[in-house]
Amino acid sequence: MALRLFNGNSLAVDLNPNPYTSITNLNADMGESYGRFSVGNDEAILKVIQSASIACGFHAGDPTVMAKAVRLAKENGVSIGAHPGFNDLWGFGRRQIQMSTKDLEYMIAYQIGALNGIAAGVGAKVTHVKPHGALNNMAHVDPEYAKAIARGIKVVDRDIIFVANVLSEMVNAEPISLLLRPSTINLSTSISRELNSEYGRRWARRAATAGGMQYWPL
Numbered sequence: 001m002a003l004r005l006f007n008g009n010s011l012a013v014d015l016n017p018n019p020y021t022s023i024t025n026l027n028a029d030m031g032e033s034y035g036r037f038s039v040g041n042d043e044a045i046l047k048v049i050q051s052a053s054i055a056c057g058f059h060a061g062d063p064t065v066m067a068k069a070v071r072l073a074k075e076n077g078v079s080i081g082a083h084p085g086f087n088d089l090w091g092f093g094r095r096q097i098q099m100s101t102k103d104l105e106y107m108i109a110y111q112i113g114a115l116n117g118i119a120a121g122v123g124a125k126v127t128h129v130k131p132h133g134a135l136n137n138m139a140h141v142d143p144e145y146a147k148a149i150a151r152g153i154k155v156v157d158r159d160i161i162f163v164a165n166v167l168s169e170m171v172n173a174e175p176i177s178l179l180l181r182p183s184t185i186n187l188s189t190s191i192s193r194e195l196n197s198e199y200g201r202r203w204a205r206r207a208a209t210a211g212g213m214q215y216w217p218l
Contacts (some may be wrong), residue, residue: 032060032070051079053130056111059085059093084111085132093133101148108152128161146173
């Protein structure tokens with residue numbers, strides 16, 4: 001199952017076929033405008049989702065954009081999540097960056113802390129973290145990156161939910177056992193194109209069988 005809405009945003013929807021063990025949470029990435037450049041339709045999409053993953057100023061977003069997204073999320077009763085990425089505005093966080101895992105841990109905590117500070121201004125807080133773009137793709141297969149993200153979340157707030165890809169190292173990483181972690185399926189733009197191949201269809205069936213959510217970049 002896939003749901004596509006509003007050019008510029010991405011959506012996630014629960015795929016677990018068992019209604020007795022599954023809670024559907026429709027999630028979208030947002031707050032990805034920057035300065036005078038507008039990306040997506042946050043106002044409209046916030047009327048149909050339950051949780052928002054808001055860019056934290058590294059791959060997209062700025063303090064004003066973050067504040068607007070947080071305020072709109074609260075007004076619509078939508079839970080607020082951090083969407084941290086690599087420090088890569090030029091490439092929208094979709095270029096891989098090799099870095100020490102300690103630097104990565106600090107980078108994650110830094111971005112969550114920035115969004116938490118802005119959320120506090122409207123009486124809200126960050127409740128989940130979903131890595132963005134190349135960072136998410138690298139942590140999917142690299143256990144050290146996965147652990148570093150988990151540590152960065154944990155030092156800020158042990159109760160924050162780590163939205164981790166199903167069948168990924170983020171689910172398998174030991175520190176994540178200390179965190180809540182719904183299983184998700186994150187399909188990057190490149191993987192989405194591969195769904196037209198037999199390999200892509202087999203992968204999608206395997207992932208859907210494992211349960212979780214499907215994420216479609218638009």
